[in-house]
Amino acid sequence: MTRKILKVNEMSCPACVMRLESIEDELPGIYRIDASYHRQEMVVEFDESLVTMAQILQAVEQKGYHPLIKET
Amino acid sequence: MVNALIALITGLTTGGLSCLAVQGGLLASSLAAQLEQDVQQPRPPRSRQGNADRPVPPGMAAPILLFLAAKLAAYTLLGFLLGLAGSMVQLGTIGRAVLQFAIGVFMIGNALRMLNVHPIFRYFAFEPPKVLTRYLRRRAKRDTGWLTPLLLGALTVLIPCGVTQSMMALAVATGDPFAGAAILFAFTLGASPVFFAVAYFATRLGTRLERYFNRLVAVTVLVLGFVAIETGLNLMGSPYSISALARNLTGAPVAAAEAMPDGAQVLSIDVKNYGYIPEVLVAAADRPVRLELKTWNTRSCSRAFTIPALKLEKLLPATGTVVVEIPPQPAGSVLQFSCSMGMYGGVIRFN
Numbered sequence: 001m002t003r004k005i006l007k008v009n010e011m012s013c014p015a016c017v018m019r020l021e022s023i024e025d026e027l028p029g030i031y032r033i034d035a036s037y038h039r040q041e042m043v044v045e046f047d048e049s050l051v052t053m054a055q056i057l058q059a060v061e062q063k064g065y066h067p068l069i070k071e072t
Numbered sequence: 073m074v075n076a077l078i079a080l081i082t083g084l085t086t087g088g089l090s091c092l093a094v095q096g097g098l099l100a101s102s103l104a105a106q107l108e109q110d111v112q113q114p115r116p117p118r119s120r121q122g123n124a125d126r127p128v129p130p131g132m133a134a135p136i137l138l139f140l141a142a143k144l145a146a147y148t149l150l151g152f153l154l155g156l157a158g159s160m161v162q163l164g165t166i167g168r169a170v171l172q173f174a175i176g177v178f179m180i181g182n183a184l185r186m187l188n189v190h191p192i193f194r195y196f197a198f199e200p201p202k203v204l205t206r207y208l209r210r211r212a213k214r215d216t217g218w219l220t221p222l223l224l225g226a227l228t229v230l231i232p233c234g235v236t237q238s239m240m241a242l243a244v245a246t247g248d249p250f251a252g253a254a255i256l257f258a259f260t261l262g263a264s265p266v267f268f269a270v271a272y273f274a275t276r277l278g279t280r281l282e283r284y285f286n287r288l289v290a291v292t293v294l295v296l297g298f299v300a301i302e303t304g305l306n307l308m309g310s311p312y313s314i315s316a317l318a319r320n321l322t323g324a325p326v327a328a329a330e331a332m333p334d335g336a337q338v339l340s341i342d343v344k345n346y347g348y349i350p351e352v353l354v355a356a357a358d359r360p361v362r363l364e365l366k367t368w369n370t371r372s373c374s375r376a377f378t379i380p381a382l383k384l385e386k387l388l389p390a391t392g393t394v395v396v397e398i399p400p401q402p403a404g405s406v407l408q409f410s411c412s413m414g415m416y417g418g419v420i421r422f423n
Contacts, residue, residue, distance in 0.1 A: 013186075013233075014199045021202075022209055034202065038194050 001031060002048045005070040006060065011037050016065075023059045027051050041070060075246065075413075076258040078296075079239055083262020085292060087235050088270065135221040136271050140264045142225030147236075148257040150229050154243040155252020165307055165380050165412070168245065172304035172414060175241040179297030182238065186290035200231045235293060306417045309380035309408030315417060316408065319351055329355040332362070339420065340364040343388060345372040348409070351418035357403035361420070363396040376412035385412065 008020065020035040020042050029050025035042035044056055053069070060067040161167070181196035208227055211220070232240060239259045243252035305313035327350040329337035337356060342349040343365055355361045365377055367388050375388045379398075388394050401407065401422040410417030 014197050014231075015233075017199060018205050018209060018231075021205065025210065037197060037199055040191075040194075 001045055004044050004046075004053065004056075006042050006044065006057075006067040007040065007070045008035070008042055008060065008065045008067050009040050010065045011035070011040050013037065019063055020060065020065070023056070023063070027055060027059055030056070042067075075242060075251065076254040079242070079255045079259035080262040082235065082239065082292065082296070083259040083264075084266070085262075085288070087233075087239075087259055087263030088266025088268075133272060136268055139221040139225035140268060142222045143228050144257065144260045144264065146226040146229045147260040148253050150240070151243045151256030152249045152253035154240055154256075155246050155249040158244040158247040158252065159249060161247070165378050165383070165385065168247075168412070169304045169307035169380075169414070171241075171245050172300050172307060175238065175245060176297045176300030176302075176304060178241060179238045179293050179300060181297075183290045183294035183297060186293065187287070198232075198237060204230055235289060238293060238296060303414035306408070306410045306414035307378070307380065307412075309410070311406065311408065311419075313417075316419065319419065326350060326352045326354055329353070329361060331356075336360050336362050338362045338364060340366065341418070343367045343370050343374050343377065345370055345374065347374060347416035348418045353418070353420045355401075355420060355422055357405070357422040358400045360400055361398040363398055363420075365394045365396060367391055367393075372416075373411045373413040374416050377409065378412055379407055379409045381407055 008016075011017070011020075014037045017035040017037050021033045024030045024033040027046075029047045031045040031047070033042055033044050042060075046056065057067055057069075178196060181193050184190070185193035185196050208224065208231070211224070236259070239255060243255045246252050246255065302313050302315065306315060310316065327339065329339050331337050337359055339353045339355060339361055341353070341363065365386070365388055367375060367390060369391055370388070371390060375390070377386045377388055377394075377396075378384060379396075382398065384396065386394055386396060398407070398420070403422060405422045407420040407422075408417060409420065
């Protein structure tokens with residue numbers, strides 16, 4: 001399992017948390033997403049053999065945000 | 073009634089869009105995928121106009137209405153319970169003042185958060201528990217029957233938006249289950265048309281309003297926050313509330329005490345639905361004052377008369393005269409009086 005933290009600075013309210021966490025139902029291979037409005041970031045736990053980081057970043061961008069990988 | 077009216081106006085002006093921002097995802101999830109894409113997704117980059125010409129999908133009105141009806145019922149019940157909780161606490165004047173301060177700080181913090189003044193203000197927004205949001209999201213996507221929008225509408229009580237949280241605080245402050253229910257009913261009802269319109273017409277309204285909306289909500293909440301602080305100051309009998317300062321600056325009408333043969337002095341206040349007349353009264357120091365409070369078909373909170381410094385609280389009849397005896401006060405002292413909600417007030421100066 002791979003764990004990445006994405007910085008998402010455009011979260012404007014707690015609704016964005018639900019919006020971003022819904023990606024865990026949309027992309028196969030994601031175990032869990034924990035987004036935080038307070039910290040403006042999301043923690044993604046996923047299986048790299050099923051989904052790539054590029055696909056996750058694209059999914060976040062499709063929701064209207066511009067994520068940056070914070071740490072590996 | 074005044075609070076319910078304020079709640080209705082707040083709902084009409086800002087509540088619908090604010091709630092949609094938080095709860096729209098649930099509604100969108102329970103509807104068709106097309107609506108989800110139109111309403112819930114934030115504007116994708118370089119697509120500021122949205123899909124204005126996309127027709128509204130057929131059959132969208134019924135689930136939105138079911139969602140809103142369930143939401144209205146659930147929030148009315150919540151308002152009742154919050155008012156009931158407020159009544160059980162039995163707050164005194166100072167307790168209500170502290171509560172009003174807390175509500176004011178919460179509202180102002182939320183407004184500053186919406187205006188992006190500083191990251192610290194993000195902590196004024198309540199984040200629902202992950203378990204709950206995950207359950208709601210999956211429940212919404214699982215089935216598409218009429219029961220789903222009903223259930224999800226009711227469950228929105230668990231993820232209130234910032235403005236709604238402010239209204240919930242007001243409902244507690246009423247200390248009356250029916251007044252609490254009236255506030256949240258009025259607010260949710262007021263929010264419903266905007267919520268419906270934005271959900272139904274999707275991006276056509278959303279993209280045009282979005283630019284101005286956040287600031288409008290923030291400014292409204294900011295004003296409500298300052299009103300709550302002002303109310304708290306009035307309840308504490310503070311000379312630094314805006315209304316007290318305004319009375320000093322504008323020279324409000326002043327009435328002097330009438331001396332009685334027995335040495336007492338009499339002051340008279342007309343208790344109106346919209347406040348007290350006069351707001352400034354003057355009496356001689358070191359002599360008792362007989363204060364006559366006169367009501368004529370008065371129905372507002374002005375009937376609940378308080379003088380915080382004397383710990384005096386009187387619920388006046390709708391029509392009649394109640395006499396309050398005020399003990400001698402030293403020269404130069406000022407007694408603030410107000411209604412129990414801190415909305416109306418005035419002063420008695422002792423010379």
